[in-house]
Amino acid sequence: MELGLHVADFTYPNGPENLAKDLGRIAVAAEDAGLAMLSVMDHVWQIGVVGPPEQEMLEAYTALGFLAGRTSRIKLLAWVTAVVYREPGLLAKAVTTLDVLSEGRAWLGIGAAWNEHESRGLGLPFPSTKERFERLEEALQICLQMWSDDEGPYEGTHYQLTRTLNSPQPLSRPHPPILIGGGGEKKTLRMVAQYAQACNLFPSPELPHKLDVLREHCATVGRDYDEIEKTVMMPLDPGAEGEKVDELLTRLRELADLGISHVHGIVPNMVSIRPIELLGELVVPEAAKFGN
Template sequence: MELGIHLANFTWSGGPATFVTDLARTARLAEDVGVRKLSVMDHVWQIGHIGPPEHEMLEAYTTLGYLAAVTEKVELLAWVTAAVYREPGLLAKEVTTLDVLSRGRAWLGIGAAWNEEESRGLGLPFPPTAERFERLEETLQICLQMWSDSDAPYEGKHYTLGRALNSPQSVQRPHPPILIGGGGERKTLRMVAQYADACNLFDSPELERKLDILREHCETLGRDYDTIAKTVMCPIDPGPDGQNVDAILAHLKDLSALGVQHVHSRGLDGSRTDWLEVIGERIIPEINRF
């Protein structure tokens, strides 16, 4: 099992003046202790369960470009990109650029978007649910075409590309890995089976059933279920003096038994590097054996 870290809280003690120092320190330490993936949110306002909208939030792909420059090994992604916030051709170009500049460490993490408040606030597109899922699927098709050998036009219901040219191409071939976030049983998990290299599901009592539904979609589409990496995002807080470590390890072992291969720790306060030190010393060496 692998462990990733999600940087979602940028309201740090020093404020915006310390962002550069804090981000670099946290990212390098995460890499040093063995974290496999480092992610940021694709939000423009802070989200409710972390803080009020007015709290600091950095734009995802600008931040990932900076993280690429200060790290060497850790994989980088938005967890997850709101498909409707960017035109698909530009999104494919952004992820390709991140892959090139990071020497092959970019992922495309993507979902249908959910935060209407921030979208309306900054004038970002936020169509009805059904249309957002249609646009998500077309975005996946466009990205995959742009990462292929074809620069032919693309004609969809919502997007039209006159020439799907992408130069330079991504370092990772045939393309940067694709992770689709969400557990919707009819649409999201079907798209995982059809297009993705990884899924991301909630750590909940429904997890095993969601994985069974993903398996059913794979059987219907002729996809090998085992070729899809199963990821779960959940809080990993070692607690004072690591008092929560044993309980965390027991839970991660249960997730591994269900087939989960990557656990992503959500909501890490980037100024709390003491958490990362405990994770590196006491959690990562153990889960590497799962």
């Protein structure tokens, strides 16, 4: 099992004028701790479960470019991109740029979007749920076409591209891995089976059922279920002095037994760096043994 760090909070004690230094230290600490992935949210306002909307929030792909310059090994992605916030051709170009400049470390994390409040606030598109899922599937198709040898047009219901030229192409082969967030059984998990290299679910009592649904979709579309990386988003809290490590390891073992291969989450008080170090010292070596 691998672990990853999700950065959802940019409100630090040293203030915005030192945000670049603090975020850079977090990124370096995550890489030095042996974490596999580093992500940011794709929001333009802070979300309610973290804090009020007025708190600091950075644009995702600008932030990821900054993080690419501060690291050399860790994988980078938005967890997850709101499909309607960027036209798919531009999104494919942004992920390609991140992949090239990070020397092959970019992933595309993507979902149907949910935060109507921030979308209306800044004038971003936020169509109906049905349309957002239609646009999600078309965006996946466009990205995969742009990451192929096919420069031809794309004609969809919502998007029309006259030439899907993408130069340079990503360094990741055959393309940056795609992670689709969400557990919707009819649409989201079917798209995971059809298009993605990874899914992201939550560690709820429904998790075994969601995995069974994904397995069924894989059988329907002729995809090997084991090819898909199963990820879970949850808090990663080793405790201020490692007092919660045993509890965390027990939960990680339970998830590994279900076939989860990557757990991704927020580390409390990460700007102090010490909790990230504890995660690397005490949890990462043990988690790497799961499933072996």
